[in-house]
Amino acid sequence: MSNVTVCVRFRPLSHKERKANGDNVCFKKLDSESFVFKDEREEDVIFSFDKVFYEDAQQSDVYNFLAVPIVSDAINGINGTIITYGQTGAGKTYSMEGPSILHCNEQKTGLVQRVVDELFVCLGSSASTWTVKLSMVEIYLEKVRDLLDLSKDNLQIKESKTQGIYISGATEISILNSSDALENLSQGIANRAVGETQMNLASSRSHCLYIFSVQYGSTSDERVTSGKIILVDLAGSEKVEKTGAEGRVLDEAKTINKSLSALGNVINALTTGKQNHVPFRDSKLTRILQDALGGNSRAALLCCCSPSPSNAPESLSTLRFGTRTKLIKASPKLIPEAVDNTKKPTIETHDQDDLRERILSKLRLSLKEEDVDLLEELFVQEGIIFDPSSVADIDLACRDTASEEISLLMQAVEELKETVEELTDENEKLRRSLQVAQEMTAQAQLAATAAAARSRTLLDLVPAVLRPFGFVPD
Numbered sequence: 001m002s003n004v005t006v007c008v009r010f011r012p013l014s015h016k017e018r019k020a021n022g023d024n025v026c027f028k029k030l031d032s033e034s035f036v037f038k039d040e041r042e043e044d045v046i047f048s049f050d051k052v053f054y055e056d057a058q059q060s061d062v063y064n065f066l067a068v069p070i071v072s073d074a075i076n077g078i079n080g081t082i083i084t085y086g087q088t089g090a091g092k093t094y095s096m097e098g099p100s101i102l103h104c105n106e107q108k109t110g111l112v113q114r115v116v117d118e119l120f121v122c123l124g125s126s127a128s129t130w131t132v133k134l135s136m137v138e139i140y141l142e143k144v145r146d147l148l149d150l151s152k153d154n155l156q157i158k159e160s161k162t163q164g165i166y167i168s169g170a171t172e173i174s175i176l177n178s179s180d181a182l183e184n185l186s187q188g189i190a191n192r193a194v195g196e197t198q199m200n201l202a203s204s205r206s207h208c209l210y211i212f213s214v215q216y217g218s219t220s221d222e223r224v225t226s227g228k229i230i231l232v233d234l235a236g237s238e239k240v241e242k243t244g245a246e247g248r249v250l251d252e253a254k255t256i257n258k259s260l261s262a263l264g265n266v267i268n269a270l271t272t273g274k275q276n277h278v279p280f281r282d283s284k285l286t287r288i289l290q291d292a293l294g295g296n297s298r299a300a301l302l303c304c305c306s307p308s309p310s311n312a313p314e315s316l317s318t319l320r321f322g323t324r325t326k327l328i329k330a331s332p333k334l335i336p337e338a339v340d341n342t343k344k345p346t347i348e349t350h351d352q353d354d355l356r357e358r359i360l361s362k363l364r365l366s367l368k369e370e371d372v373d374l375l376e377e378l379f380v381q382e383g384i385i386f387d388p389s390s391v392a393d394i395d396l397a398c399r400d401t402a403s404e405e406i407s408l409l410m411q412a413v414e415e416l417k418e419t420v421e422e423l424t425d426e427n428e429k430l431r432r433s434l435q436v437a438q439e440m441t442a443q444a445q446l447a448a449t450a451a452a453a454r455s456r457t458l459l460d461l462v463p464a465v466l467r468p469f470g471f472v473p474d
């Protein structure tokens, strides 16, 4: 099976859709994994996914199939991501949050709350120590906004060896149990609504990310396992033309389309074997999801669709997106990285000591002993250099810059090759024209010589012609 589980969910027909088209729907169920979809031209297309949830599917069905494996993996140090994709009103937020995150009956409870409950059940039943931290951010117009602290409205995405991709400076709240988590989540959701009113935007125009970081320590061998679960409620995927948007709303729609198509491009690159050129950096969304899609992670995509024939083009495009995503194959580095993760704390301590000694010995070669002592004190006090993540950052930044340079150089070489080819062609054409011109010149010269010879012969005849008339030339 591929690394990404892809499921489809058709929500029930809305009141409005029923009024417009009666009970008509745009698909016919074949089994729990496939259906026939009627496109706009009434042509039948068969789609198959890991699972299809039809209108009568329960929230618990979606959770059990899609999220349970991801929660148990997170405790074992494998990052997990669940994404809901689809046009506005297709049921993304309903699947993620249910009708309300705090006040909701068991049957309608969404994925987020179920993930939290399961996480604390698993952690609570173990004898090990653990911490769970929550962050909640929103990506709007390519800016990452902290939903747990609205004053942070342009967070940066960074990468380190120890944490992988992370959102620098995002508020992280330690949560102790399920109800604690839900209160903080509902605060984040309320903040999202405040931001929406302030900025006059609708939730369907931003991507919302719920991030749970789990650290799990084994008391027997003092190993710490870190895992992350990211739940992503994407902005509506509908086409700009259909929304009739203009002005700022059009800009929003374009940005959403851009980041969703960046997601599509990343998926394309991952599925077509162009793994060396995966454009994760093309959008904030793909950058944050880099670890989730690119390697040490399990991911699940829930493609939410309206069942109504009036939304068939949007549903078709959602289903095509899902089909492409299904082709992403598991990265071979998945398991080794996950195992490495569990060993990191001990390795880091050794690294730090080693690194400190190496740097100080180098400095001793060129500086006075007391200056080195002062520097050592400063380093330790300020946590400079000996912070492994900052070292990793520098390391990665260098590698990033180097690989960017290499790809720029390769591009330049490609362009040069093309130019050389063009010039060679041009040169060949010129050479042929020159040859033709030389041949013509030679023929012209020959003709001129022949003409000159003919006129000389004529001149030679002149005396003989004139002599009978008594004219004798000199």
Ligand SMILES: Nc1ncnc2c1ncn2[C@@H]1O[C@H](COP(=O)(O)OP(=O)(O)OP(=O)(O)O)[C@@H](O)[C@H]1O
Pocket (backbone or CB within 6 Å): 010, 011, 012, 086, 087, 088, 089, 090, 091, 092, 093, 094, 095, 099, 203, 204, 205, 234, 235, 236, 304
């Ligand atoms: N499976 C479902 N069962 C019952 N009602 C549903 C279901 N899915 C969605 N709905 C209802 O459909 C409406 C639209 O759903 P929802 O808000 O989840 O859409 P969305 O895809 O998140 O849209 P947006 O992109 O605008 O946020 C809501 O009123 C929701 O309660």
